[in-house]
Every structure is written in C-alpha cells, then in structure tokens.
Amino acid sequence: xxxxxxxxxxxxxxxxxxxxxxxxxxxxxxxxxxxxxxxxxxxxxxxxxxxxxxxxxxxxxxxxxxxxxxxxxxxxxxxxxxxxxxxxxxxxxxxxxxxxxxxxxxxxxxxxxxxxxxxxxxxxxxxxxxxxxxxxxxxxxxxxxxxxxxxxxxxxxxxxxxxxxxxxxxxxxxxxxxxxxxxxxxxxxxxxxxxxxxxxxxxxxxxxxxxxxxxxxxxxxxxxxxxxxxxxxxxxxxxxxxxxxxxxxxxxxxxxxxxxxxxxxxxxxxxxxxxxxxxxxxxxxxxxxxxxxxxxxxxxxxxxxxxxx
Amino acid sequence: xxxxxxxxxxxxxxxxxxxxxxxxxxxxxxxxxxxxxxxxxxxxxxxxxxxxxxxxxxxxxxxxxxxxxxxxxxxxxxxxxxxxxxxxxxxxxxxxxxxxxxxxxxxxxxxxxxxxxxxxxxxxxxxxxxxxxxxxxxxxxxxxxxxxxxxxxxxxxxxxxxxxxxxxxxxxxxxxxxxxxxxxxxxxxxxxxxxxxxxxxxxxxxxxxxxxxxxxxxxxxxxxxxxxxxxxxxxxxxxxxxxxxxxxxxxxxxxxxxxxxxxxxxxxxxxxxxxxxxxxxxxxxxxxxxxxxxxxxxxxxxxxxxxxxxxxxxxx
Numbered sequence: 001x002x003x004x005x006x007x008x009x010x011x012x013x014x015x016x017x018x019x020x021x022x023x024x025x026x027x028x029x030x031x032x033x034x035x036x037x038x039x040x041x042x043x044x045x046x047x048x049x050x051x052x053x054x055x056x057x058x059x060x061x062x063x064x065x066x067x068x069x070x071x072x073x074x075x076x077x078x079x080x081x082x083x084x085x086x087x088x089x090x091x092x093x094x095x096x097x098x099x100x101x102x103x104x105x106x107x108x109x110x111x112x113x114x115x116x117x118x119x120x121x122x123x124x125x126x127x128x129x130x131x132x133x134x135x136x137x138x139x140x141x142x143x144x145x146x147x148x149x150x151x152x153x154x155x156x157x158x159x160x161x162x163x164x165x166x167x168x169x170x171x172x173x174x175x176x177x178x179x180x181x182x183x184x185x186x187x188x189x190x191x192x193x194x195x196x197x198x199x200x201x202x203x204x205x206x207x208x209x210x211x212x213x214x215x216x217x218x219x220x221x222x223x224x225x226x227x228x229x230x231x232x233x234x235x236x237x238x239x240x241x242x243x244x245x246x247x248x249x250x251x252x253x254x255x256x257x258x259x260x261x262x263x264x265x266x267x268x269x270x271x272x273x274x275x276x277x278x279x280x281x282x283x284x285x286x287x288x289x290x291x292x293x294x295x296x297x298x299x300x301x302x303x304x305x306x307x308x309x
Numbered sequence: 310x311x312x313x314x315x316x317x318x319x320x321x322x323x324x325x326x327x328x329x330x331x332x333x334x335x336x337x338x339x340x341x342x343x344x345x346x347x348x349x350x351x352x353x354x355x356x357x358x359x360x361x362x363x364x365x366x367x368x369x370x371x372x373x374x375x376x377x378x379x380x381x382x383x384x385x386x387x388x389x390x391x392x393x394x395x396x397x398x399x400x401x402x403x404x405x406x407x408x409x410x411x412x413x414x415x416x417x418x419x420x421x422x423x424x425x426x427x428x429x430x431x432x433x434x435x436x437x438x439x440x441x442x443x444x445x446x447x448x449x450x451x452x453x454x455x456x457x458x459x460x461x462x463x464x465x466x467x468x469x470x471x472x473x474x475x476x477x478x479x480x481x482x483x484x485x486x487x488x489x490x491x492x493x494x495x496x497x498x499x500x501x502x503x504x505x506x507x508x509x510x511x512x513x514x515x516x517x518x519x520x521x522x523x524x525x526x527x528x529x530x531x532x533x534x535x536x537x538x539x540x541x542x543x544x545x546x547x548x549x550x551x552x553x554x555x556x557x558x559x560x561x562x563x564x565x566x567x568x569x570x571x572x573x574x575x576x577x578x579x580x581x582x583x584x585x586x587x588x589x590x591x592x593x594x595x596x597x598x599x600x601x602x603x604x605x606x607x608x609x610x611x612x613x614x615x616x617x618x619x620x621x622x623x624x625x
Contacts, residue, residue, distance in 0.1 A: 199415035203474070206373055207429030207481060208402030217428075221419050 033300040040297020046290025050106055050283075057107030060100055061256075082275050092262075092276050093269065102283055105259040108252055109287065112173055112242040113235035119177040121231060124184025125223075129215055131185070132192030143189070150182040154241050155248075162250050169252045176241050180234060187230060191223050225302030232295035236288045243284050259284050313387065314348035315485060315517050316372065321345045321381030323367055341367040342378070343541035349485075354511070354518040356532035356549070358525065358564065364541040365521045369487045372519065373405055374398070385485070403429075406478035410490035412470030416462040422448070422473055423458035429481040447476040451506060468499035472506065479510070487519045492527060504530055525564055529553060534607075537561045543599065547608030557602050557610040 034040050060066040082090040082098070089098035131142035158175035165171045195201060195218070204214050245251045246260025254261070259280040266277030323342040326335030342364045349355045357365045370376045372383055374390055383390040390401055409415035416425055423444045430440060441458075448457050451472040462470055471491060478486055488507065492500040504527065510516060520531050528535060529549070536546040537560060545558040556562045599609040 199409040199411060200417045202370075202375055203407065203409060203415055203477065204428060205375055206402060206405075206407045207477070208399050209428060218417055222417070 031301070034297045037297050037300055039293040040300065043290045043293025043295075043297060046286055047294050050110065050287050050290060053103050054107040054110040057100075057103035057105070058111070061104050061107060081273075082279070089279055090275055093265070098276070098279060101257045101262060102259070102280055105257045105262055105280060106283060106287065108169065108256065108258045109239045109242055109284070110235070112169060112176075113238040115173050116176045116180055116238040116242075117231050117234045119173070120181035120234065121184050121227060122181075123177075124181040125188050125220070125227065127181070128185035128188030129192050129219060132189040133196060133211065133215060133219070135193075139189075142185070146182045146185050146189075149179060150186070152179055154179050155245070155250075158245050158250050167250060167253055169256070172242055172245050172251050175245075176238055180238065183234065184227075184230065187226065188223060191226060192219055195219055195222055225298075229295055229298045229302060232291050232298060236291035236295070239284060239287055239291070315351045315386055316349040316519070317384040318348070318368075318372060319346050319382045319384075321368070321371055321383065322379045323364075323371055323376065324379045340541050342371060345381075345538075345541070345543055347536055347543060347546065349517060349519060351484075351517055352511075352515055353533040354520050354531050356528040356535045357519065357521045357538055358523065358528050358535060359538035360523055360564075363538040365523075365538050366489055367541075368538070369407065369489050369519060369521055373407055373487055374401070375407075403481045404483055405485045405487070406481065406483040407487040407489060408471070408474050408478055408491045411494050412467050412474060413462070413494075415474050416470055418462055420461070421458065422453075422460050422462075422465075425462070425473060426458070426476045426480055428477060443480070447480055450479065450510070451476045466499075467495050468503060471495065471499075471503050475503075475506070475510070479514070484515070485517045485519070487521070489521045490523070491520075493522065493524060500527065501530075507531070537564065542611065544611040545609065546599065547602070547605065547610075551605055551608045555602070555605075555608070557608070561610075 034044075082088065084090055087097055087099065089102065092098055092101065127142055127146070131139040131146075154176055157178055158172060161171040161175040161178075165174070201214060201218055204218060209217070242251055242258070243260030243263070246258040247264045249261075249264070251260055252258040262280040263277045263284075266273075266275075266280070269276050321342055322340065322344055324338040324340050326337070327339050328335070328337040330336050345364075345368060347355070357368065359365050367376070371378045371381075372385075372390075374383070378391065381391075385401060386404060388397060388401060390398075393401060420428075423441070426444045426447050427440055430443065435443070444458055445455055448455060453469060453472050453476065457465070457469070457473065462473070465473065474491075491507070492503050495503060507518070508531070511518060518531070520528070522528050522531075532549040534547065535549045535552045536543050537552070537558065538544070539560045545552060545556070545561045552561065553565065556565050599611055602608040602610055
C-alpha cells in the first residue's frame with residue numbers, strides 16, 4: 001500500500017478565510033458577485049443609510065427632551081416648503097418638522113420590519129423544520145396549518161388584533177407576524193426536505209446523533225444563507241404592510257409618527273402641498289428598493305446557481 | 310467467539326408507496342427489497358452486488374434501521390434491532406456504522422475535519438483534550454495528515470474525503486461497517502488505496518463488512534462471500550470464489566461476463582412493473598426459493614426459467 005501523498009493537499013489553504021457561509025471561497029471571492037452587482041451595492045448603501053436614519057429617529061423618540069423635535073407644535077409656520085431655512089424638508093399642517101418626523105417614522109418602520117421578521121423567522125423555522133424533518137402526519141398537520149394561515153389577508157388579521165388588543169404597533173407587529181411566519185415555514189420545510197436526504201445527515205443519524213442536534217448542527221447552519229436572503233425581502237414586505245395598515249389608521253397611534261400615517265394625513269393637501277405625502281412615500285419606496293436589491297445581492301453570494309451572467 | 314452470525318436478516322421487505330388515493334392511502338407500491346434473508350458472519354466481508362435499482366442501498370439502510378422495513382426482522386449481535394428501544398438503538402448505532410458513496414455529499418461542507426470525525430463521540434466522559442487526541446489517532450489510522458483536523462471538506466480530494474468518512478465511522482468503535490459503494494465515485498488509483506485501507510482496518514480492528522458495489526472487480530478484491538441482488542431479491546449467494554468460478558443464475562453470469570464494465574443485455578425492468586418482470590423471468594417467490602447448487606451447500610441460487618430469462622433480458 002502506498003504511503004499517503006501529502007503533496008496532493010493544497011499547500012497553504014486559506015483556512016482562516018473560510019467561514020460558515022459559502023465554503024470553498026475566500027471573502028474576496030465571495031463578495032465579488034455582490035460587488036459586481038451595482039444595484040446590490042446601491043441597495044446595501046441605501047439600507048445602511050436608512051439604518052443610520054432610523055437610529056437617529058429612535059434617539060429623538062427615546063431621549064428625553066428630544067421628542068420636541070418631532071411632536072412639538074410651537075407657533076411655527078405650517079406647511080413650509082422643503083428647503084426652507086431651518087426646515088430642510090419643510091413642515092406639516094401642524095408646523096412639525098418633516099425631517100425629524102420622517103426619521104422617527106423610518107425608525108418605526110424598520111423596527112416593525114425587524115421585529116416581525118425575527119418573530120416570524122423564529123416560529124417559521126421551528127415549525128417548518130419540524131414539518132420537513134418529521135414528515136408523515138406531523139408534516140401534514142403543520143402544512144395544512146401553514147396553508148390556512150397563508151391564506152388569511154393581513155388586513156383582516158390586523159383588524160382582529162387591533163380589536164382584541166388596542167390600536168398600536170404591538171397589534172400590527174403581531175398581526176403581520178401571524179401571517180408572515182407561514183412564508184418562512186414553507187421555504188424552510190422545503191429546504192429541510194431536500195437537506196435531510198443528503199448523506200451527511202444520514203451519517204449523523206447512523207452515528208446516533210439525536211434529531212434535535214442534527215437540526216441544530218447540520219440543518220440550521222446549512223439554511224442560514226437562504227434565511228438571511230429571505231429575511232431581507234420580508235423586512236421590505238413588512239415595511240409596506242405596516243405603512244398600509246398605518247394608512248388606514250391601524251398602526252402606530254399619534255403622536256408616534258409612522259410613514260403610512262404621514263401619507264394618510266398629507267393626502268388632504270395633496271394638490272397644494274404635495275411634499276407632505278410624497279416625502280414619506282418616497283422614503284418607503286427607497287427603503288424597500290434598498291432592501292430588495294440588497295436581498296438580490298445576498299442571493300448572489302449564497303446561491304451560485306442563480307448568479308447573474 | 311460465538312458461532313452465531315453477527316447479522317441475521319430474515320424475510321426483510323421494504324415497499325415504497327408510489328401512488329396515493331384522495332385520502333392519502335397508498336394504492337401502489339414498489340418493492341425495493343422483497344423478502345430478503347441473509348447472514349453475515351463475524352469478521353467476514355459479504356459483498357452485495359447488483360445493478361442500480363436492485364435494492365442494495367435500501368437493504369443497507371434497512372439493516373442499519375435508517376429506514377423502517379415494511380416487515381421482516383434484523384438480528385445483530387444478539388440484539389433484535391427492529392424491536393430495540395431508544396437506549397438499545399443508541400448502543401446499536403455505536404456498533405454498526407456506514408460509509409457512503411459520494412464523498413462530497415457525505416460530509417457537511419460547513420464542518421472542519423475534527424468536528425466531522427468527532428461527531429459520533431459521546432459528549433460526556435471525555436475532556437476536550439482527550440477528544441482531540443482521539444481525533445488525531447483516528448486521522449492517523451486512516452492515514453490523513455494531522456492538519457486535516459483543521460480543514461474543511463472542500464479542501465480535500467475525493468479519496469481524502471472518503472478517509473475522513475471512514476474515520477468518522479470508526480470514531481464510535483464499530484464492529485460492523487456497511488460500505489455503500491465506497492469507491493465508485495473515486496478514480497481508479499484512489500480506489501485501490503481506499504480498498505487496501507479498508508482491508509487493513511478490517512485486519513487490525515476485526516471489522517465485519519457489508520460491502521455494496523456494482524463493480525465486480527472491486528468485489529473480487531474485497532469479498533469473502535457474494536450476494537447477488539436483482540429486483541429486490543437475492544438471486545444467488547455463496548463464497549466469492551465459488552460464485553465467480555461457477556455462476557449459476559443467468560443474472561450473475563451476465564454481471565460476470567461484463568467485467569470490467571457493466572453492460573447487461575436488455576434494459577432492467579422498472580420496479581413498477583416488478584410483478585410482470587418476476588413472472589417473465591419465471592423465478593419462484595418466497596424465502597424458500599433459494600436452493601443449494603448441487604454439491605455446494607454454501608452456494609445458493611434462486612430458481613429461474615432459462616428461456617424466460619432470455620426473453621426477459623436477452624442474451625449478451
């Protein structure tokens with residue numbers, strides 16, 4: 001029997017560069033498709049920008065005294081145009097500074113998006129993984145439940161929750177989560193079904209590794225990429241849903257600003273002072289555009305099969 | 310050493326549903342493994358041979374209880390495998406291991422060598438340094454360099470990955486290893502290295518192998534006994550020397566005549582029209598269908614109709 005030939009090993013493999021994302025590539029190679037996708041870079045930039053805006057918005061909402069910036073109704077001129085001295089984005093019908101209100105509204109939107117996505121990812125992943133892994137009757141019951149929930153319109157669920165609780169962000173977050181987890185569960189279930197047929201899962205079972213450990217050690221890490229991509233899309237979807245609910249008055253209640261609510265109020269002046277509605281509307285559009293293009297870029301990193309040619 | 314076989318399989322059947330009615334009840338089945346009985350003695354290598362779709366891999370998974378059989382029994386080392394509770398299964402899993410065909414599929418791409426090898430080791434009772442030492446010992450046993458512990462699967466060649474799979478299986482000190490086409494994904498020079506390693510390990514650790522392959526030259530190299538599978542049944546079983554020198558069943562003859570490349574006349578029937586296929590080759594069904602070849606009590610063959618077989622698969 002021949003001695004083991006160590007020359008067939010790559011000499012100085014960049015072990016440190018390999019992390020648990022897409023094995024086999026260095027960070028540079030992994031980021032290349034992302035950087036080549038100009039829209040994705042724009043998306044990352046936009047998302048980062050709005051995260052900063054949201055942080056500022058959260059600060060002025062929670063730091064005592066700073067909230068004057070967006071709720072104070074001193075005797076300022078109402079409906080000032082954007083680029084007025086002291087008010088870069090103008091003022092609304094109560095003379096409140098649009099810039100700070102949009103910052104605070106962005107914080108509310110992104111917080112809702114993140115909260116809903118974390119909640120629905122948590123339950124979606126657990127139930128989806130359970131259905132896919134267990135199969136049989138467990139799968140059929142959970143899948144039926146998923147289909148049932150997925151069929152519910154968010155607005156209907158939101159009305160129920162607002163009726164049961166009181167109108168506000170909590171009800172909205174719960175209502176969207178109650179529907180959105182089903183979206184995660186469907187994808188996770190499908191992924192688990194394809195993953196569990198792979199030989200390394202079977203090898204783990206043959207070694208007597210308990211099911212929960214197989215899920216934690218093998219399934220979850222191998223699904224993380226897809227889940228991250230999905231999460232970015234779901235945050236965008238949630239931002240739109242939250243704005244829609246706020247528009248019809250089901251979301252955050254005044255004085256907490258929200259982009260949807262601002263559009264709703266600005267509607268009354270749409271012909272004479274359109275910026276009151278258009279500026280928060282554009283903010284929503286840019287947040288969603290940023291998240292979606294970022295999601296596309298992430299998908300290019302994690303799923304080489306769908307890479308743009 | 311007791312004279313009881315290490316593994317005894319009796320009348321094992323696995324049917325997969327292929328069609329269901331409105332209420333989710335199965336209306337049509339494929340019999341992937343159909344009434345198989347065999348024994349594996351301690352320390353020997355029993356080779357399972359047959360073309361793809363003959364049920365070899367399904368049988369291997371049934372024996373290890375990775376899938377549940379439709380009916381039948383599996384006895385392993387005095388233990389009723391299918392009747393075992395959780396604790397007993399845990400014990401069984403330490404004794405019986407598997408090596409898979411595709412070395413790219415069988416290792417988690419996100420795990421380093423040491424994590425892969427240590428996967429089956431019990432969490433308790435060993436300190437971290439003891440586990441590390443054990444991993445190093447196993448890597449040495451399969452002739453991998455020590456730094457393999459810190460590498461990811463994609464940094465290995467196919468043969469090295471297979472060595473890693475073997476190390477992972479040996480980490481729990483098994484006495485029985487199912488090797489499911491362990492070398493068919495490797496190039497020929499690697500094949501002989503891995504096969505030699507497996508024989509070497511068998512001698513050193515006293516392993517018993519159930520060795521699955523479609524490659525007769527590999528089987529010739531490895532097997533003490535050979536079982537030939539066709540359409541989910543064993544059509545011939547006996548000592549390797551005997552089966553190779555005196556194949557009785559036309560299917561075995563076909564396989565052997567095709568060495569080294571497997572070119573069987575005609576096309577295999579899909580398992581769906583299995584009943585028709587069995588009728589066509591005129592074989593008897595049931596566990597009593599294997600009969601000893603005259604003068605060779607260890608060499609058993611399923612009865613068959615010569616003319617029907619020729620009509621069924623043609624002559625090569």
